[in-house]
Amino acid sequence: xxxxxxxxxxxxxxxxxxxxxxxxxxxxxxxxxxxxxxxxxxxxxxxxxxxxxxxxxxxxxxxxxxxxxxxxxxxxxxxxxxxxxxxxxxxxxxxxxxxxxxxxxxxxxxxxxxxxxxxxxxxxxxxxxxxxxxxxxxxxxxxxxxxxxxxxxxxxxxxxxxxxxxxxxxxxxxxx
Amino acid sequence: xxxxxxxxxxxxxxxxxxxxxxxxxxxxxxxxxxxxxxxxxxxxxxxxxxxxxxxxxxxxxxxxxxxxxxxxxxxxxxxxxxxxxxxxxxxxxxxxxxxxxxxxxxxxxxxxxxxxxxxxxxxxxxxxxxxxxxxxxxxxxxxxxxxxxxxxxxxxxxxxxxxxxxxxxxxxxxxxxxxxxxxxxxxxxxxxxxxxxxxxxxxxxxxxxxxxxxxxxxxxxxxxxxxxxxxxxxxxxxxxxxxxxxxxxxxxxxxxxxxxxxxxxxxxxxxxxxxxxxxxxxxxxxxxxxxx
Numbered sequence: 001x002x003x004x005x006x007x008x009x010x011x012x013x014x015x016x017x018x019x020x021x022x023x024x025x026x027x028x029x030x031x032x033x034x035x036x037x038x039x040x041x042x043x044x045x046x047x048x049x050x051x052x053x054x055x056x057x058x059x060x061x062x063x064x065x066x067x068x069x070x071x072x073x074x075x076x077x078x079x080x081x082x083x084x085x086x087x088x089x090x091x092x093x094x095x096x097x098x099x100x101x102x103x104x105x106x107x108x109x110x111x112x113x114x115x116x117x118x119x120x121x122x123x124x125x126x127x128x129x130x131x132x133x134x135x136x137x138x139x140x141x142x143x144x145x146x147x148x149x150x151x152x153x154x155x156x157x158x159x160x161x162x163x164x165x166x167x168x169x170x171x172x173x174x175x176x
Numbered sequence: 177x178x179x180x181x182x183x184x185x186x187x188x189x190x191x192x193x194x195x196x197x198x199x200x201x202x203x204x205x206x207x208x209x210x211x212x213x214x215x216x217x218x219x220x221x222x223x224x225x226x227x228x229x230x231x232x233x234x235x236x237x238x239x240x241x242x243x244x245x246x247x248x249x250x251x252x253x254x255x256x257x258x259x260x261x262x263x264x265x266x267x268x269x270x271x272x273x274x275x276x277x278x279x280x281x282x283x284x285x286x287x288x289x290x291x292x293x294x295x296x297x298x299x300x301x302x303x304x305x306x307x308x309x310x311x312x313x314x315x316x317x318x319x320x321x322x323x324x325x326x327x328x329x330x331x332x333x334x335x336x337x338x339x340x341x342x343x344x345x346x347x348x349x350x351x352x353x354x355x356x357x358x359x360x361x362x363x364x365x366x367x368x369x370x371x372x373x374x375x376x377x378x379x380x381x382x383x384x385x386x387x388x389x390x391x392x393x394x395x396x397x398x399x400x401x402x403x404x405x406x407x408x409x410x411x412x413x414x415x416x417x418x419x420x421x422x423x424x425x426x427x428x429x430x431x432x433x434x435x436x437x438x439x440x441x442x443x444x445x446x447x448x449x450x451x452x453x454x455x456x457x458x459x460x461x462x463x464x465x466x467x468x
Contacts, residue, residue: 016182017182017183017184017185019185035182036182036183036184036185036228037179037180037181037182037183037218038179039177039179039215042177042179055177058177058178058219059178059216059219060212060215060216060284061368063281063283066283069286072286073282073283073286074283074286074287075212075283075284078211078212078215078216078284078287079211079215079287080185080211080215080228082185082230083211083230083232126282126283144282145282147281147282147367147368148280148281148282148283148284148367148368149283
């Protein structure tokens, strides 16, 4: 598939450089021709149609664009798509299949961890990175892990509860 | 959406490859490490380059903390998170742990590097103050080999360093001296923000007397430099609350803050004094094995 985006094209002298990238997104290998200046967040959203990754501040502050990059939470508005060539990216769409919820998603539903939902995908992926490394975090550890993700609605209380709920659920699943 | 101007991109496969590319492409090329300072500046078009040379594949070679008998060597591609989680650094230089807890946020720390922070040379950069406090030296590699530059000479001014065209920072070295410890204090407006003022302190003691002390400030002037007057004033004296206050007064007098959206110059001077006192107090307690 091709992902040269008209909206970021500008009249430039000479040829615009283009690179072919191959990225494993949510377990599926995807190929695209991109300008080196294309940001990973934009490739995911416009190129691959994975609009669960939100772009909020576009200045690497808010964390709405958080994805997992080789398992680590990063801000995809501050990584170039070409930098992801050969790497693995997980977006919120990759947490669970279309007809099921990941325990983290269930936690956000059960504990009312969202209002407008804009920060939620980023919150859930930052939580995923935490729980993958630390399955039984304290409340402090959850707050620490989510400190790069901003929410303007809920005041964080229920978001933290949601992640703790998910930790319990995941632990009981792995125990049984 | 914010998008940089068009540029071309290449991944370096070795330090030599990166330097060769820099030599061939000239000042229109720039290395990108973690990218969390460079890419936002390029998105705002405050910085424009024709080529980016990505050195992230060099992390396996340049991402390390190596302890030697007289120094600790940190590879330029060592990421903030690795510095935060390093048990060796926590033992020898707890200032790193203090500072890394308050640099940006966990997601940014997954990408940002010590080499990138120093080369960005932002006057508010916390790691510049840490390296100044610890009297670090920077290893700069060029086509003809390496040279080693102390922090005072490395940092040339805001966003300017001793790293020339066709050169690359590869390592930062920290001298290990016995009977010492260190601490870092920062006041920011919110999590992840740049400092209103930051202060690093390192102190060495012998027989109840301070043998040497260093203080490095960030965000209170165009330069992130050490304060020799503090070292001179503290040497040979036993630590006390009055002595910390004296060091704080020197720091406040020495720095050159400006009023901006983060605070008034007067407030920043107050912070420079207070944070110097706190960092000194904590560093001395740690020399005695206590945590305040």
